[in-house]
Amino acid sequence: DQQVKQNSPSLSVQxxxxxxxxxxxxxxxxxxxxxxxxxxxxxxxxxxSISSIKDKNEDGRFTVFLNKSAKHLSLHIVPSQxxxxxxxxxxxxxxxxxxxxxxxxxxxxxxxxxx
Amino acid sequence: xxxxxxxxxxxxxxxxxxxxxxxxxxxxxxxxxxYRQRLGQGLEFLIYxxxxxxxxxxxxxxxxxxxxxxxxxxxxxxxxxxxxEDSAVYLCASSMLESEQFFGPGTRLTVL
Numbered sequence: 001d002q003q004v005k006q007n008s009p010s011l012s013v014q015x016x017x018x019x020x021x022x023x024x025x026x027x028x029x030x031x032x033x034x035x036x037x038x039x040x041x042x043x044x045x046x047x048x049s050i051s052s053i054k055d056k057n058e059d060g061r062f063t064v065f066l067n068k069s070a071k072h073l074s075l076h077i078v079p080s081q082x083x084x085x086x087x088x089x090x091x092x093x094x095x096x097x098x099x100x101x102x103x104x105x106x107x108x109x110x111x112x113x114x115x
Numbered sequence: 116x117x118x119x120x121x122x123x124x125x126x127x128x129x130x131x132x133x134x135x136x137x138x139x140x141x142x143x144x145x146x147x148x149x150y151r152q153r154l155g156q157g158l159e160f161l162i163y164x165x166x167x168x169x170x171x172x173x174x175x176x177x178x179x180x181x182x183x184x185x186x187x188x189x190x191x192x193x194x195x196x197x198x199x200e201d202s203a204v205y206l207c208a209s210s211m212l213e214s215e216q217f218f219g220p221g222t223r224l225t226v227l
Contacts, residue, residue, distance in 0.1 A: 034215065043119070043206055043218030044158070089157065097184075102148060102171065104215060105158035 003027050006090055006106035013113050019077040021109045023090030026071060030092035033066060034103065035075050040088045047088070048075070080113045087111070117141065119219035121207050127225045128197055136192045136222045140209030147190050148216060149182055153203040161205075164190065165212070197226045 005024045013019045023033075031052050036044035050057040050064045050073070057064050063076045078082055087110045091103040120139045128134050140147050149161040160174040164184040175181070179197075184190040194201055204223050208216040 006157075011192040035219075041220070043220050045206070046215040047219065051213070091158075101146060101165075101210070101212075102156070102160045102163050102174075103150075104152070104160065 003104050004090055006080055006088075006105040006109050007106065008109050010076060010110045010112070013080045013111065015113055015115050016079045019075075019080045019084065019086050019111055019113065021075040021077075021090075021111065023073050023106055024044075024071060025073075025090075025092050025104075027094075027104075028068075028071070029094050030104075032093050032095065033064070033073050034091045035062075035064060036089045036091055036105075038089065038108070041091070044089060072093075080111075082113045082115050085111055086114050119207055119209055119217055120224050121205075121219040123222060124220065125223045125225075127227065130199060131196055131225050133193065133195045134197055134224060136194075136205050136224070138190045138192070138207030138209075138219060140188070140207070141186075141217055144209035144211055144217075145187055146210045146212060146216075147184055148208045148210075149190070149192050150206045150208065151203040152206065152221075153200075158206065161192070179212075187226070194224075199226050202226045 031047045034049040035047040038044040038048045048062045064097040066073045089108045093103045122137045147164045149159045152158045162182045163171040179195045182192045204221040206221045208218045210216040
């Protein structure tokens with residue numbers, strides 16, 4: 001039973017254009033939704049998050065949108081840069097008080113930004 | 116160092132052997148997590164420690180897997196009688212309560 005799905009295993013975008021990475025989830029108990037970025041041979045690094053009480057959070061070139069009724073979130077990167085090329089994981093989590101704060105990771109989307 | 120460290124970075128072992136993986140969390144972080152990523156798959160939660168509470172072992176795939184944590188410090192993940200399907204990158208993360216998790220670089224385990 002996959003609670004988190006990232007249906008696009010890969011995405012290729014031209015430098016300067018927008019990258020949109022999507023994530024669908026099934027568990028309505030998630031409190032926070034995080035995006036992590038992972039380069040080869042490194043651990044994931046935190047990128048941006050959104051609380052379940054919000055529908056948008058922006059940080060520089062990165063914006064995350066949350067549609068709770070559709071149980072869908074997306075990460076927008078604009079403008080995309082070659083250094084953004086990495087695997088992006090959607091990782092919702094419950095609070096420490098109902099799910100121990102553990103992250104439930106999607107399968108990841110490999111973003112490739114072409115110069 | 117300031118980050119989460121893991122050792123060894125790579126481990127090659129023969130099927131049936133036991134292995135022990137180590138994680139040094141960020142000092143002061145009360146929560147520690149183990150995940151694994153098998154080839155072509157997402158990260159899979161294994162086990163979680165929070166302070167002195169009983170660990171959440173709900174993600175451990177079999178009784179061959181166990182983990183310990185000394186106080187709010189080092190953790191070791193032990194896999195007994197390794198199988199080829201145990202081959203994966205094992206990732207450790209630590210956090211303060213309710214804050215983001217910081218990951219180590221992982222240990223790549225290969226079981227021949």
